[in-house]
Amino acid sequence: MKILFADDEKSLQKLMSLELPRLGHTVTVCPDGVTAIAVLEKEDFDCLLVDLDMPGKSGIDVIEKAKSTAPDTEAIILTGKSSTESAIAAVKFKVFAYLTKPCRLMELKTLLEGVAQKRDQDRKIKALTSRLDRIEGKSKLIGDSQPMAVVNKMISKVAPSNSAVLIRGETGTGKELVAKAIHDQSLRHSQPFVAVNCGALPENLIESELFGHRKGAFTGAEETRIGLFEVAHGGSLFLDEIGELPKSLQAKLLRVLETGEIRRVGENSSIKVDVRIISATHRHIEDMVRDGDFREDLMFRINTFEIQLPALRERTEDIPLLAEHISRRFWPTIPMTHTVFANETIRALKTHHWPGNVRELANVVEHATILCEQLPIKPEHLPRRFSEQSGSQQPQLRAVVGPMSLRELEMQAIHEALERHEGNKPQAAEDLGISLKTLYNKLNQATANERTA
Numbered sequence: 001m002k003i004l005f006a007d008d009e010k011s012l013q014k015l016m017s018l019e020l021p022r023l024g025h026t027v028t029v030c031p032d033g034v035t036a037i038a039v040l041e042k043e044d045f046d047c048l049l050v051d052l053d054m055p056g057k058s059g060i061d062v063i064e065k066a067k068s069t070a071p072d073t074e075a076i077i078l079t080g081k082s083s084t085e086s087a088i089a090a091v092k093f094k095v096f097a098y099l100t101k102p103c104r105l106m107e108l109k110t111l112l113e114g115v116a117q118k119r120d121q122d123r124k125i126k127a128l129t130s131r132l133d134r135i136e137g138k139s140k141l142i143g144d145s146q147p148m149a150v151v152n153k154m155i156s157k158v159a160p161s162n163s164a165v166l167i168r169g170e171t172g173t174g175k176e177l178v179a180k181a182i183h184d185q186s187l188r189h190s191q192p193f194v195a196v197n198c199g200a201l202p203e204n205l206i207e208s209e210l211f212g213h214r215k216g217a218f219t220g221a222e223e224t225r226i227g228l229f230e231v232a233h234g235g236s237l238f239l240d241e242i243g244e245l246p247k248s249l250q251a252k253l254l255r256v257l258e259t260g261e262i263r264r265v266g267e268n269s270s271i272k273v274d275v276r277i278i279s280a281t282h283r284h285i286e287d288m289v290r291d292g293d294f295r296e297d298l299m300f301r302i303n304t305f306e307i308q309l310p311a312l313r314e315r316t317e318d319i320p321l322l323a324e325h326i327s328r329r330f331w332p333t334i335p336m337t338h339t340v341f342a343n344e345t346i347r348a349l350k351t352h353h354w355p356g357n358v359r360e361l362a363n364v365v366e367h368a369t370i371l372c373e374q375l376p377i378k379p380e381h382l383p384r385r386f387s388e389q390s391g392s393q394q395p396q397l398r399a400v401v402g403p404m405s406l407r408e409l410e411m412q413a414i415h416e417a418l419e420r421h422e423g424n425k426p427q428a429a430e431d432l433g434i435s436l437k438t439l440y441n442k443l444n445q446a447t448a449n450e451r452t453a
C-alpha cells in the first residue's frame with residue numbers, strides 16, 4: 001500500500017521509513033501536519049498513519065484533508081493518550097484504528113493487513129454493486145397509457161409511507177419493476193432492496209432463507225447464516241408470488257410482521273428487524289382464503305395498499321413505446337431518430353393477446369432483432385405464431401425467416417402453457433412436465449437475459 005506517515009518524533013520517522021518498506025509498503029514520511037497536508041495537495045494515499053498531536057496541524061486535520069479529496073483513504077491514528085474530542089473526530093472521519101504509543105511493530109503489521117483487506121473488500125463490493133445496477137437496470141416503468149398513469153400515481157403516493165403493498169397482476173406485467181420503483185421512491189432507497197420468489201424455493205429451505213439459521217440447526221447447516229429479512233434490514237423485502245408460500249410459513253411470516261422480530265432457525269432469541277414488505281401475486285388471494293389455502297389475517301397484513309397492474313392487452317397503446325424501449329436494450333446504438341418498427345409490425349404486435357405480457361413482448365423483440373438485418377423490423381421478423389394468428393387478417397405476412405432457437409421454442413411453449421392456465425404457474429408447470437422451480441428459473445433467466453442484453 002501507499003502510506004503517508006506523519007509524526008514529529010524523529011525516532012519514529014526513522015523507524016517507519018525502514019520498517020514500512022520491509023512490510024511491502026511504500027512510505028512518504030512527513031515531520032509535521034503542515035508538510036503532510038502539502039503532500040496531500042499533490043498525491044493520494046491508500047492509508048494514513050498519523051500522530052494525533054503535532055505542532056501546527058493535528059493528525060485529525062491531516063485526515064480531514066485527505067478524505068476531502070479521496071474519501072476512500074483509510075487512516076490509523078497514533079496517540080499517546082486518547083481524548084473524547086479525538087474519539088469524536090475519529091468516528092466522524094471513519095478512522096480505521098487507534099494505535100497507542102509506544103507502537104509495537106507486530107500490532108502495526110496486523111492493522112495494515114486489516115486495512116489492505118478492507119480496501120480489497122470495498123473494491124469487490126463496488127464491482128458487485130455496479131454489476132447489479134447493470135443487471136437490474138433503472139426501475140423505469142415504460143408506458144403513458146391511462147392504466148399506467150394510475151399505477152404511477154399510486155406508486156408515488158404509497159412509496160414515502162412505510163405501508164405494506166400488495167401488487168397484483170398477471171405474469172410478466174412488471175410486478176417486480178413496480179416493487180423496485182416503490183423502494184426507489186421511498187425514504188429507504190439507499191438501503192437494500194431484496195427480492196425473493198416464494199414459489200421458487202423448496203418448502204424446507206424457505207424458512208432458513210427468510211429468517212436465517214444457526215450452525216447445526218439441521219443437517220447441512222454447516223455455518224450460521226443470516227436470512228433475507230436481516231439482509232433487507234432498513235430497506236424493503238419483495239415477496240414475489242406470496243400466494244405460493246406454504247401454510248406453515250404463512251403463520252411464521254405473520255408473527256414476524258406483527259412483532260417486527262425474527263428468529264433464526266435453531267436459535268432461541270429473537271432479533272429486531274426494520275423491513276418494509278412489498279408482496280406480489282398473480283393469484284386471487286381472496287379465493288385462496290376462501291379455499292383455506294391462505295391465511296386471512298396474513299392477507300390483511302400484507303395488503304394495506306394494493307396496486308393492480310394492467311395486462312398488456314389492456315394497454316395496447318403502450319406497445320410501440322415498450323417495443324422501442326426494449327429493442328434499444330438489444331441494439332443500444334440505434335440513433336433515437338431511427339424508426340425501429342414498421343407500422344404493420346406495430347399493428348401485428350397490437351393485435352396479439354400477450355399471455356406472457358411485457359416479458360413475452362421482450363422475447364418477441366429479441367427474436368426480431370436477431371432476424372432483422374436492416375431496420376425497420378417487419379412482421380416477417382416476428383415469431384411464427386404472429387403470422388399464424390394474423391394469417392386471415394393480414395395475408396400479406398410472410399412465414400417466419402429461419403428456424404427458432406431452442407430457447408425461443410421453450411419460451412413459446414411456456415407462454416402458451418401460461419395462457420392455457422390463465423397465468424397459473426403451478427398448473428402451467430404441471431402441464432409442461434417440469435417442476436415449478438424450473439419454470440421460475442426459466443422465466444427469471446429470460447428476464448435476466450433481457451436485462452443484460
Ligand SMILES: Nc1ncnc2c1ncn2[C@@H]1O[C@H](COP(=O)(O)OP(=O)(O)OP(=O)(O)O)[C@@H](O)[C@H]1O
Binds near residue numbers: 143178240359362
Ligand atoms: N412497464 C414496463 N416498462 C418496462 N419494462 C417492463 C415493464 N413491465 C415489465 N417490464 C419488463 O418485463 C419483464 C418482466 O417484468 P417483471 O419481472 O417485473 O414481471 P412480473 O410481473 O414480476 O413477472 P412474474 O409474475 O413472472 O414474476 C422485465 O424484463 C421487465 O423489465
